[in-house]
Amino acid sequence: MGNGMIRTLVVLAIALFMIGSDNIHVATAQVCGANLSGLMNECQRYVNNAGPESPPPSRSCCALIRPIDVPCACRYVSRDVTNYIDMDKVVYVARSCGKKIPSGYKCGSYTIPAA
Numbered sequence: 001m002g003n004g005m006i007r008t009l010v011v012l013a014i015a016l017f018m019i020g021s022d023n024i025h026v027a028t029a030q031v032c033g034a035n036l037s038g039l040m041n042e043c044q045r046y047v048n049n050a051g052p053e054s055p056p057p058s059r060s061c062c063a064l065i066r067p068i069d070v071p072c073a074c075r076y077v078s079r080d081v082t083n084y085i086d087m088d089k090v091v092y093v094a095r096s097c098g099k100k101i102p103s104g105y106k107c108g109s110y111t112i113p114a115a
Contacts, residue, residue, distance in 0.1 A: 032072035038064045047089040049082075062097035070101075077108030088113070 043061040057065075077087070087110045094101055095115060103114040 031076075032069040034068040034073065035064055043093065046093045047085045049084055049086045053089075056096050057093045061093070065094055065097045065099065070099075070107075074105075074107035077110055079109065081108070082110065 039061075042058060042064055046055070046057050046061060087107065091101060091112055101112050101115075103112055105112040
């Protein structure tokens with residue numbers, strides 16, 4: 001279950017980074033078990049780097065988060081990714097969707113905070 005949460009974080013990060021990079025052909029693919037196009041459509045608004053605290057994610061966003069392979073996705077979290085998304089919001093969204101993410105786990109240079 002902890003792996004699922006981390007997967008969600010990475011996939012969200014990947015999806016949002018690809019949106020910012022205009023890599024539409026890549027963003028429509030499946031990466032680390034995640035439907036990137038679906039994540040961009042359903043979850044982006046919850047993890048944007050700009051803006052206020054994120055509202056609870058929708059059921060459709062959570063449904064897309066559950067199958068993500070977090071360790072796989074964490075390999076894609078870079079400084080460029082964190083320029084587009086707020087990793088604290090990604091953790092919040094994943095945890096709000098029922099994902100268990102262990103405190104202290106590393107996703108790129110980002111360390112998962114305590115719940």
